[in-house]
Amino acid sequence: MRVLGVDPGLTRCGLGAVEGRPGAPLRMVAVGVVRTPSDDDIGARLVAVEAGIERWLDEIRPDAVAVERVFAQHNVRTVMGTAQAAAVAIVCAARRGLPVALHTPSEVKAAVTGNGNADKKQVGAMVTRVLRLDAMPRPADAADALALAVCHVWRGGVQQRLAQALAASGSRAPSGRTVARRPDGGGSAR
């Protein structure tokens, strides 16, 4: 399974792709950042983010896209740009029929480091270790995008094993949707 993680943003939109399956070593496919100039207008910036993500989807051909779920925070202006960049990533993936998953920052941190309150350095260090990289990916947005993709693969595995266990015991899974198709639901680690 190949997953593209997107850490949305207008100034820097982190993109990171990994390949693998739960329980086996993961491999990094690509990592990078799409940047847009802060003095461009919002229309030009969103079009540039869209073009960048489209190029990645063309080249990477992921099976699923994992985008960070955006919450309203203190810095209102920043969070709006983040939400709008996330919308562009979601539309790009959904237009191609790719499953889109939204993971909260806590879910990603918990999945990758075991601690939902881990800091950026801890997340970056674990991503570097899990993907057996020579150095921590920079900037942090790029490492965060890889963490999202790792989280997606691993959480998918957990969800799959849960569904299999429930199927074996004759019960049904608690939700008709898998994690990979659960963009509206709340996360367990929120």
Place this chain on the structure above:
Amino acid sequence: MRVLGVDPGLTRCGLGAVEGRPGAPLRMVAVGVVRTPSDDDIGARLVAVEAGIERWLDEIRPDAVAVERVFAQHNVRTVMGTAQAAAVAIVCAARRGLPVALHTPSEVKAAVTGNGNADKKQVGAMVTRVLRLDAMPRPADAADALALAVCHVWRGGVQQRLAQALAASGSRAPSGRTVARRPDGGGSAR
């Protein structure tokens, strides 16, 4: 000048187009709403909003698109959907090279009714009167989209006269951008 106003939303995205110029009667070209089912996932909803707006742009062929500027509000989940629908509208317009303007709710209310704190009924009544309609457009999202388009035409006129007056007096306009291309700047009526 033909302007498409967009009152962004996932459940109901209001769309309203007007034609005219400042100082002359305005004409309504079209009004309507794009709806998406609340139990669809966010990807499907944003793709449906995009398809709806693309259809409108194909048919209406506006010279500019005016989108309501979204702020973080109390209902976090709703405002995120609104911001994401706005992003889709902005991308659709900017991809075609159309000027995109963001107007705050206060700017729209002030332009249309003379009162930045007007309620929805007052805005709807003024839109009905200004466009000489037989009845108030419904739902409110549709009336709000028309109000955005009216606001855009009228504010454009004010900005143009200001620029002309400054040019005549040998000064430069306070900003290199016109209102119609001012998506990042703050509004005066915030």
